[in-house]
Amino acid sequence: MEKEGLGLEITELRLGLPGRDVAEKMIKKRAFTEMNMTSSGSNSDQCESGVVSSGGDVEKVNDSPAAKSQVVGWPPVCSYRRKNSCKEAATTKVGLGYVKVSMDGVPYLRKMDLGSSQDYDDLAFALDKLFGFRGIGVALKDGDNCEYVTIYEDKDGDWMLAGDVPWGMFIESCKRLRIMRRSDASGFGLQPRGVDE
């Protein structure tokens, strides 16, 4: 059976210790991707392993540091484990994970996991449950009608009104939450969300 771009080719090109020479890495990757292209079918644009698109654009492969990870299912770490222990996921959890939540009039703080909410509605629901108080959720959705406002401290240390920015942006920057009595904020001319004055 004809070897197409695999096996001996790789060892031939090895000049020094493997893995050190960047050029070697490039050559290895090319051979590797070529092998993928030939083994996954004749149509180069149907490269099922998803490593390189048609034409075998080596430049693209070399530039992308995640080229190796584009091979489907390799390394053979099961998908549950990938999702739950990927360092990437761990380090982007600036706002994710547990944040302190305080509510005016309640003598103790709570902690909740922002990561377990998908959007502001979820958060509203979760906050309601946390303090056993129906209405915090309302504060988030329809600020005007509620006794409370929900604010959060962002990465810069500023206190922001919850709900202005998209959810993803919010959870990235939220360090703690506070459910504040609206009366404490009166006089600041807060525009109710979504209402035209």
Next chain:
Amino acid sequence: MNYFPDEVIEHVFDFVASHKDRNSISLVCKSWHKIERFSRKNVFIGNCYAINPERLIGRFPCLKSLTLKGKPHFADFNLVPHEWGGFVLPWIEALARSRVGLEELRLKRMVVTDESLELLSRSFANFKSLVLVSCEGFTTDGLASIAANCRQLRELDLQENEIDDHRGQWLNCFPDSCTTLISLNFACLKGETNVAALERLVARSPNLKSLKLNRAVPLDALARLMTCAPQLVDLGVGSYENEPDPESFVKLMTAIEKCISLRSLSGFLEVAPLCLPAFYPICQNLISLNLSYAAEIQGNHLIKLIQLCKRLQRLWILDSIGDKGLAVVAATCKELQELRVFPSDVHGEEDNNAAVTEVGLVAISAGCPKLHSILYFCKQMTNAALIAVAKNCPNFIRFRLCILEPHKPDHITSQSLDEGFGAIVQACKGLRRLSVSGLLTDQVFLYIGMYAEQLEMLSIAFAGDTDKGMLYVLNGCKKMRKLEIRDSPFGNAALLADVGRYETMRSLWMSSCEVTLGGCKRLAQNSPRLNVEIINENENNRMEQNEEDEREKVDKLYLYRTMVGTRKDAPPYVRIL
């Protein structure tokens, strides 16, 4: 043939537990077959499509415990598309219809729905144990039905499932009268947990031996739970706060100290290293430790903990432990039997000098004489190291080595790793499971075929040169049951050499290899007892059969023996020849 009445023989059979043995005794004679049939309580079905529920119930009407496996192993790595199959509902429906006295259901890689769980919970009055591993398709609503309706529930064990968390009150659904729980594992749930309900449940479960929490259970709750359940044997810790205040820490430590029966520790899904010392008092009792999800703990903290675990038999860890850490394991854990070292950097993006190498592997093999199972992810390997490992540990039953970069040769000699793996199979005469990686030629398969006489499962990726490689394996390994191959140059000649062989195996998987549609068709032609499935997700234009080219290579081939012919629940992109 029978000198004893049936009841006596049945009583003798009660002592025969293993499935293999029971299958053997049922082949002795008609009379034994009949007695065995009616007395079989535990049935194991390795491939849910090998048989159907009606025939199963027909043969074993008195079964109490059923284990079912659905998707092939490579589904774990996203190689099997969604909706491929493995639905449990028809099984539960059939069991319910026939009024089987089901008490235990164990499922792996199957699709489970809330509807199935609801039906399960209502159909079997004595249902005691539900174990779901790597399953999907259900939500916490399904769990709520199990909690609410299974009055005799002893075990609810959810391992690594994809569960839609509706954040309902499923824990509240356990009635106050439920006091029979022995094992509760919900570590894979992603949402918030009603901690108060959990505490009440644990408080009224005096028999609770195994408890595995999810991320949402915080530190202070953990301390209270452990105080309530000092009889725990197996604990899965959820999450820790970043800075435990001294008071909470002391409370936790006090609670842990009282858990003198604790033997197994896992979880640590979100952990601050400062909390680990709370567990030091019970480390000397631990036989199983799983820190493989604790991505944020550095090697030195892990080492401090492991140094105290002198009785450890099973260790799952991340490669952040480093060769240095593995040397500590080798020096400390003389009872170690199973080791798994997972990659902390799955995408290969970081230049991680702390990861493990062949040095760590050799150290473990030298220090742990009882080691029989290993799963090891590393960046580099040498033949010399593998030869040393083979010499140190001839008792391997499972040997799975994954070198992260495909085709990577011996990093010192630049040669292939044929000789290293060859040494492993030659020395380890009891080897039952093997995964190979790195640069490998046909030669390694010659060795495997020659020496691996007990091998039952072999995983091959990016290896071999010609069809000869696959042929060596098929001809040599007489006990092979599961063969899975990806991205290797094996084609029709190897596939078709001995078609009858596949009926002695559970299944064969080949993806991104050189087999063609024509080859698969020829294979399927004379094999009524094999299902030959072609999975072609991307090839939408190949639906028309008139245009198809038999020389077209097949993306994914999955074939398995079956007694019930083609399955009816396959999605459109799966073609069964």
